[in-house]
Amino acid sequence: EIVLTQSPGTLSLSPGERATLSCKVSQSISRTYLAWFQQKPGHSPRLLIYSASKRAAGVPERFSGSASGTDFRGSGTDFTLTIDRLESEDFAVYFCHQSRASPWTFGQGTKVEVK
């Protein structure tokens, strides 16, 4: 089973600041199969980023995804979600997710909270 480890567990920031969330994968996966979700209390997860860096429909440009240290095939183990200039509606829990190999797995989540 592929394990996704997110850090930090909690990020305390003020509106207008930048949030940087990390997702480390236990084995190299193609960026195609790495996604990020946002979840607010009482709501379903919402797809933000797919294929590591593509924004889903309607997702603001302040959300961006990236991969570092990928090989020539675009595979790697280190993925990042960045939220530029946090807005009030961005304070939520964020999960990374892989669908490269079953069982699909999720990271344990990073909570972005108001400082």
Add this chain to the structure above:
Amino acid sequence: EVQLVQSGAEVKKPGESLMISCETFEYTFDNFWIGWVRQVPGKGLEWMGMIYPRDSDGRYNPSFQGQIVLSVDKSTATTYLQFYSLKASDTAMYYCARHKGAGYCSGVNCWGFEVLDVWGQGTMVTVS
């Protein structure tokens, strides 16, 4: 607009069985795998399994194998998650979600599926 609409909250006793539903709208039901995800209150997300409506091919997370079964009703474009014998530890929110695109499966394993792009609103199951 593509939508997945789930059945309402349930309260059951240990040992009882349960079937919850996920009705889909505004896309070709046959063509997309539907997955199910569990979220224990205050915890993370766990993928339980998925089903391909065209041929009812079901694939399960080994952690849930034997405890649940997935099925479809093509006439109503609905997917079902059935629990054989509920336990208190099954108390959770259950989400259905559509896979944007399919990869391939061989034996018990699958690879390279596209993201879960549209999610239902969730069904809360309480076992007590």
